[in-house]
Amino acid sequence: MNRLFWKIFVWFLVAMFLVGGTLALSVASSRIDSADSRFRSVADRVVRLEAEHAARVFEQGGPAELQKYLAEMSDTSPARPGLFTSEGRNVLGQESAPVLMPLIFRASRTYETQFETDHDTRVLAQRTYGPSGKSYVFYTEIAPPTFGPFHSGLRELLIRLAAIVIVGILVCLWLAHYITSPVLRLQHAVREIAAGKLSTRVGATLGRRRDEIAALGHDFDHMAEHLETLMNVQRRLLQAISHELRSPLARMNVALGLGRQRSGEELQSTWDRIQKDADRLNEMIAQILTLARLESESDIAARRTIELSLFLQEIVADADFEARSIECSVIVVLSEPLLVRANTSLLRSAIENVLRNAIRYTERGSQVEVSLLADSVNGQTIAIIHVADHGPGVPEPDLVNVFRPFYRVADSRERETGGVGLGLAITDHAIRLHGGAVSARNSPLGGLIVELRLPAISQPMPLLYRHSNQ
Structure with a gap:
């Protein structure tokens, strides 16, 4: 700017x-x-x-x-x-x-x-x-006359030059502001759109301008309006489809129960397979509805102050219990006590999605390592959660896309692991609603590191908990 x-x-x-x-x-x-x-x-x-x-x-x-x-x-x-x-x-x-x-x-x-x-x-x-x-x-x-530095003619000339310079600087400042101010408004509007605020418009802030920049602003408003319409249609469609699928799935679960009671042992494996697919559909519908709700919200209610390190250890303990069924484990390697204001249900879901994703891809017998660190940016304390697995990682071009809804790095691998590409998208929306950000990068030692950044309300404190394998 x-x-x-x-x-x-x-x-x-x-x-x-x-x-x-x-x-x-x-x-x-x-x-x-x-x-x-x-x-x-x-x-x-x-x-x-x-x-x-x-x-x-x-x-x-x-x-x-x-x-x-x-x-x-x-x-x-x-x-x-x-x-x-x-x-x-x-x-x-x-x-x-x-x-x-x-x-x-x-x-x-x-x-x-x-x-x-x-x-x-x-x-x-x-x-x-x-x-x-x-x-x-x-x-x-x-001998030509010599004039002192304060000769009336020279003094008058210097005064005129000073006045011209001052007026010129003021005019240049006004021209620079006149040209750049709408560009800055456009830049701010673009960032608002990128943050999910599709109702952002710039036309009203451009005043009575009739130049190319004003035309660009009006074109931007048309684009934003079209994007908002498309996104709203998509959200309503997803919500409608999800709600409509709930009823037949509920009837399918009733039919599964009746089928199990009336059939013999030889069909139990078939019923189990159908039940697994039905559960997966239920989970996917629940995730779609959650994502649609998060995308439609610009803020979250029911926040309360929590001790993030203790909250994180509870989530890790639950995830570790799930990971042991596939011969893996989840541990906290470093934790600093930090206070944050959050919607506990939403934040728990965001962290659990990252942990489940890490458990899904980490190698058997390995550990998913979780750490909580504190940082300060412009005087604001930031809580940083790192989740590192020991899996195959993600191709570099795909790192920026893994948080997009329904985005899957490899379709065959996702089908094997049961992913549909919604968990990390829900995490991204939930963390952004808390004023934070999510990013992913490949570890030099192999595997993927997902970083969650949240604004904290307390300064960094002494080290609370450290896990060691030695």
Whole structure:
């Protein structure tokens, strides 16, 4: 979320600064050229007048008056003026820098003001004539004015730049928020749909937008509505079929009882086989109804606080009794005392389904190992239950699918073990209703590890129970 927002914000900001910087450089360049042009125009007129006045002062007042006039010019401005004959001789007899001679001679041959730059100083030379008609060359050096960092023009420019930057940042923030906020709402809605809340919609949160993102939101709402309709139809169909099957199954059980009473010993094995299939159908119908009920609920009632480690040990003891009939065992290898709020019937069913699944596939003579650990995520204590078997495991591509209803990794193996692919789906829904999550992974030592994560209401406590085979 934040990554997309800040990416868009930064790109808008960079684009704004690039455009603004290019525009500022262009304006500054044109202003420099314009300022230089204005300087040359003004300087040309001023230096012509000064040159004529200097020649007049020299011819009418002599060198002393000229020196006095030039000194006054130096006192009132940064200029350092001088007057030369057309042959390049300083009329005051002062020595001049040799580098000035080319400029002096160049000015003596034209009436145009000659400009030259010497480092940061502008040097100007202008031909003029005295009252006697004699030709002279007047030159002056003008140091450009220097401005302090708090010059009023610079200060005004900095204030304008700061205002532009602040406004630009605010506009970029608004644009980034305007673009990313509906995307974030869509992301939240997708997660709600994935969590089973099919009634989630985003159209009302998009306001009066009429762009492609709004169209995407409305298309999302249509999709969610269609999914909700399909899922509701599927649930109602499963519930209806399950309820309708209950009655003929009940009559079948009555018929089985009567058949056992009226037949001889030679048909008992047949009745046992029919009874086994009827029991399996009953169990499957019960699981379908349980799953349909869980899928239709968004929360669970009748919660109470339980000590999870003791609760888990009771379930493991019952599972171990069942496992011994197929020469296996279920043990608790590690347990930490943790308090959780849960619907005990629902949580027991979720854990038992995982344990029965592990017993079903673990190798004969092996152990199904159960552990209860505590973890902390963002200050929230999490109870983690691990159930590890020593079976063949599950192919990696199927690990994300084992919690889907009616999903079976291998049909032939499931038929042999009696599974229909509903137990882990019930576990997934039950744990998610408790605010937790379920996942599965293959153990490096072989077998499958199913992890159940539940929010706890107590901090981790000292180790309560540990089982050792040594």
